[in-house]
Each structure stands twice: as structure tokens, then as C-alpha cells.
Amino acid sequence: MKVSWKPGTMIYPLPAVLVSCGTMEHSNILTVAWTGTLCTNPPMCYISVRPERHSYPLIRENMEFTINLTTSSMARATDWAGVRSGADYDKWEETGLTPEPGVKVSCPSIAESPLSIECRVKEVVHLGSHDMFVADVVNVLADEKFMDPSTGAFDLAAAGLLNYSHGQYFEQGAPIGRFGWSVKKK
Template identity: 65%
Template sequence: MKESWKPGTVLYPLPAVLVSCGAAPEEYNMLTVSWTGTICSDPPMCYISVRPERHSYGIIRRTGEFVINLTTERLARAADWCGVRSGRDCDKFREMGLTPAPALHVAAPIIEESPVNIECRVQQVVPLGSHDMFIAEVVGVQADNAYIDPQSGRFCLERACPIVYSHGQYFALGQALGHFGWSVRKKKPAGETAAKPVVEK
């Protein structure tokens, strides 16, 4: 049986990212965002949705730039803390022991400890209700080469132990189930066994 629920935001799990912003060191800030995602491949575009009362909202609205920093198990505490504390009251970078480093294409800093930093420039702001959506073009990406496989050149984000957010809780990701397109891959000839998906540790 199924229960009927009132309409709500139940599309989970979602990435729990740290969004960094600010045009100068004295205003650098981070906020935790789960209302985020990819909306276009060419040009590469993504979005974040932010409540107008958040401290970072005014900074992003004024500067038109931000960085989406992917989070890991090591960054889980910072992700939670930056979601419940305001940059009006403290320096979040200092409190969390994280490093603001220069981005390549925007004034907003990247978080050095994050494995992937997605530099974004706002193209449109859409008021929706509780949140405003910042639609942005991705103008640069920085990736930590510690997670690049030297043999294949593949970026192994799973080695960084990324986290997701679901119904008020943070979760680590589990075992890989297959590569994109595995369901329609041709069967191996008789005698050959299909390789099992490998989760790199």
C-alpha cells in the first residue's frame, strides 16, 4: 500500500555542497546548499536555490558569482555547521579550519580542501517563493589531482568519499552498481565472464 502525502520536497538524495562567495577576503563566506543541480550541458549550467534572508544571498546577488564545492566525509561536519551558522556572526573559513584559495575565473574563493570546485557566474535570478534560484554558467572547474588515476587518467571522485543529503541526514555513498550504459552492453561471448563493478578505495 501507498500513503498519500501533501506536496513537498521529497526528491532525495541530493548533493550537500558548500557554496563559497565574496569578492574580497573580508567578505568571504560559505553556505551549505542541497537545492542544487545541473540544468544544461552545452553551455554547462547549474543552479543553486537560496533563501533571500541568508547572509550569502546578498553577496551572490551583488557579485553575480559563486563556487560550488563538492563535499566529502571529511567535510561533513563543516557542511552541517555552515548550514546552521550565519556568516554575519563569524568567519566560517576560520571556524572550520578551511582554506579559501583563488578561483581561476571568478572573484569568489574556492575551498582548497574540496575535491572539486565549480566556478559559476550568475545568468539569471528567478524568485520562486521561499527560495530564489540562481541560474549560472559554469566558467571553470578545478579538480584535485590526488584523485586522478595515473594509469587511466580517470577522475575517481569515489576515492574522496563524497556525501549526500536525504531527509535531514547526511549519508556516505555506497557500492557502485554499474557504469553508464551497462544495461544495454552486448553480452560477452560464451566462456567469458562479465567483470564485476569495482569500487576504488
């Protein structure tokens, strides 16, 4: 039996990502779990950020950001960047993460991330506690060590991606099937 519970956002797990913003000369990273895909063609995604966050004006000013997927080996840096403010710390220095120049955007990506998604903001939607930055994906940077040389496919499962679920971090589990496997002819 189900019982009514207080309204809330209980859609978990979510990717725990590090968003880099600003420019190479003045950048910051922040941890975001409110992120996702909006459209395949054209490729679009979003992040939701509280306006009082230190990174918010950097994103608004430049209208660009990079979503960097995180791994279990990046868990401590991911958590640290989410509980400390870039107004008080140089998060790059404190986390030991490495900024790399963007290819199609002015903000850096994170060298240690297996996949970095360069985004250009198309629209800002004011929602309440958070503003949603709706963005076009303008480039994806993939770590070659996770690329299958024979197919050119990116092996996300091998990257050990980090997920966030109701206040906790988890390493992504083992795959149990591939899209369409339930209806595939034997």
C-alpha cells in the same frame, strides 16, 4: 499500496555542497542542498538560496559563486556552515576550511574540496521561499589525487562524497553499475 502525503520536496539524496561567494577580501560559505545540473552544453547548474541568508546579497552583488563538493571528512564543517550565519561568525575560521583564490571568478574555492565548480550567474528566478541562481559553469578545479593519470578521468567514487537525505548526511555508497551497463553486449 501508496498513500497520499503532504506535498513536499522529497527528491533525495542530494549532494551536500558548500557554496563559496563574495571576494577573497570579503567572502562567506554556506551549505546548500538545493543544487543541480541544468544543461551539459553549455555547462550550466543552479543553486537555490533563501533571500534572508547572509550569503544571498554577496551572490547578488558579484553574480558569481563556487560550488564545492564535500566529503565525509568535511561533514562536520558542512553541517556547521549550514546552521550558523556568516553575519555572526567567520565560517572559514570556525570550520578550519581553507579559502583559495578563484581562477575565473572573484570568489574563493575551498582547498579541502575534491571538486570546485566556478559559476557565473546568468539569471535569478524568484520561486517563493528560495531564489534560484541559474549559472554558467566557467571553470572546474579538480584535486589531482582523484585524477587517473592514464585516462585523465576524475574518480568521484574515491572522493567519499557527502550526500544529504531528508535531514541526514550520508557518505556516497559503492557503485553498482556504469552508465549503459544494463544494455551493454557481453
